[in-house]
Amino acid sequence: MAKLNINGKSLTLTVDGDTPLLWVLREQAGLTGTKYGCGIGLCGACSVHINGDVQRSCTILVKDVKPADKIVTIEGLSPRGDHPVQKAWLALDVPQCGYCQSGQIMAAAALLKRKPKPTDTDIDEAMTNVCRCGTYQRIRAAVHQAATNTNAAIGNGNKA
């Protein structure tokens, strides 16, 4: 049994505490926007926000998440897919296959919350997610564009 706060909703799920948060999100909570890529915390496809920080959910056991911890997934980042990062990604047509992009967007949103005007070096350090299609150049441009278009409203989305 686990009590989780996901995208502003409290959920009680029947699940073994040793299950990684990624699989609880995907298989129990039905939130499949968070992706399985490597399972060892290196690719970043499973990135979510926990209390505003970006975390790789494949390496976090659900028993280590407290009921009060606010988890935000790609589905909860913004009510209508209109977070400045999502808007910049759309404007620059960033994705190719798109599989890693939920994680890329979550990482970028967390970066901009911490550093509203990131430099290229900031982006290099914060954006360590793998994109096998090689959209890095467009991701970098989109982070800068989102930073330009970001106002005080940028945050963790959805009441979180």
Place this chain on the structure above:
Amino acid sequence: MIDLKSTSRDVSRRRFLISSAAAGGGLALGLRLPGVRNAFAQNGAEGHEVGAWVFIRPNDEVVIRIARSEMGQGTLTGLAQLVAEELDCDWKKVKTEYPTPGQNLARSRVWGDMSTGGSRGIRGSQEYVRKGGAVAREMLIQAAANQWKVPAVECKAEAGSITHTPTGRKTTYGKVANAAAQLEPPKDVKLKDPKDWKIIGKPLARLDTADKLTGKQVYAIDVKLPGMLNASIMDAPVFGAKVKSYDEAKAKAMPGVRHVLRVGETAVAVVADTWWQANQALKALNIVWEESPNDKVSSESIRELLQQGLDAKEGVFIGNKAGDAPQAIGNAAKKIDAVYFAPFENHFTMEPMNCTALVTADRCEVWGATQNAEGALAAAAEAAGLHPSKCDVHKLHLGGGFGRRGRQDYTTKAVLIAKQLHGVPIKLIWSREEDMRQCSYRPVGLCKLSAGLDDKGDLIGLHMRIAAPSILASAAPNRLDSDGRDSAAFQGLNPVGAEARLGYAIPNLLIEHAIRNTHVPVGFWRGVNTNQNAIWLESFIDEVARAASKDPLEFRRQLLANSPKHLAVLNAVADRIGWGTPPGPGVHRGVAQFMGYATYCAGAAEVSVNERGKLKVHRVVIAIDSGYAVNPQQVAMQTEGSVAFGLGAMRYQECTVSNGRMVQENLDTYPMVLMDDFPKVETIVMPSGGFWGGVGEPTISVAAPAVLNAIHAATGSPFRSLPLKNARLQKA
């Protein structure tokens, strides 16, 4: 394998299934939608099919059928542009849908080939999909003309509207679609002159972006069906070894576990309520495989096999021959020799292999990410033991393909599991580790090169001997030549042809492939043989140019004098990178050119190597002439992706073999290019017209050699053994 081409069946009894994201993220199962003649069900609304490629709704929305697979390469948008151009519809009202291979089969393959590989998605179907758009336009115009009782020639179509020119009367596609659908499609239609294109050739936004930004896009790994169970599988780590024993009782006692099943002779799967439970139980099985003759194979033993191939007389095939290269080199004023090496590589698609299957006594349905929907249908039918007409494949967007998803082994395995559990949908997901162990790898290879220069420093002879496994022998043996030659091995090195011709004119030339197969399956990896062939040849050409004391660019220009298209892309990158002007402090440049997939490519790179031997790739310029560029923005994105793919392999990646098994199982040992080491990539899209080349793969060939040649300039030494991480770079 059942021949799909020879099979057809009654169209009216087709059974449609609701599938994909349009159903709101949940897939309803087996829902019949009777009464919608010739219409696809999955988009819900009424409408009319006007020719096979176009479906028009009363609200003027145009649904374009896409037979090929979208795996990130933008083909879905490009194919829609081709149809929309000739259809003269309103681009803002364009939607797309995938016909299933079952529907294709039932309609005598009206949508043609569904496979998506070899950078053929657009070039292989451009003519008939454009005709599909033109046919629909003519039918819509005719329907409007009939309604107005005027000659069709007095009517014209533009942006989804039809106007009767003399009277100014107007109607829309949505209003006449029903009448148009009743008409006989015209046999002959005239395609537009490329100079009149308004949609083709424009950098339009992709049609499939929005859902990828919100988590809504349903990939195959996200499919959920009512009553579905989840499976994880482990196949023999030594390819082909048979299962000997496993601890079924221990796995079965674990939470959520429903079944432990044999899958063929070599694999075992666990089926559980959730995938995580299935995968945990799989690890507890402690599967033991029988001894195999390949248990002792290692990277070292494979290298010995290849080494032997470099000088052997048997199992050697010729790809290109002119004059007498060995003799010319033997008599040359100066002789240059080198041996290059490239390792096995894995595709590492971000979405691991997976497939969902439902099998009953008389039906098999699969939901999957495949580069070859008809291949998946054939694989499903064979595994289920059913005729293909009783099977279908529901295709979802691919979380990466790069050639891996042309092979249908994961489809076969999902069906073999589901077949043991009739009526229960089974989603099989490979763990990343399984995905790394069970690939069709880019082949390992050695290449020995010898060149002869005359006393003026001109190249008078080149001998290139490749020793490597044959991709066709492993993945498509029916495509080998009758004598066993693998023609694909000479990609980019061929004497003639529009597909992949060597641009250099060398009077004495011998290019050979010693086929040396191992037990490791090899297959099509983005760029296929152009990768190694270009690295070997283009790195060596720099070595030869240096030995001749010539500028590598000028040396190439001289050899390409009779290959104007090869030369044009090379000149374009040289101009853009500023060849001949001083680079920044510590920065060194390299160039390369190559042809593959009927497309001409060149690359130029700027790199620096610091005092500690650390490499920085600053900038890569790539020029691509694919004849036509349907969407230049997508061409640029494919080029950027090819640079990332090519440089990742060149710098960091190798799959090695120990005790018959693939060693690298995840990103900790198989690292990728990340944001911080991705160079600035500039793409010069320079379509010269008159031919249709591929886009997804060709530019990968020049990325690595351009950078390797720049490293050679920076360090003063060639790097002949990949990946680079195994070498120590030293600033010159």
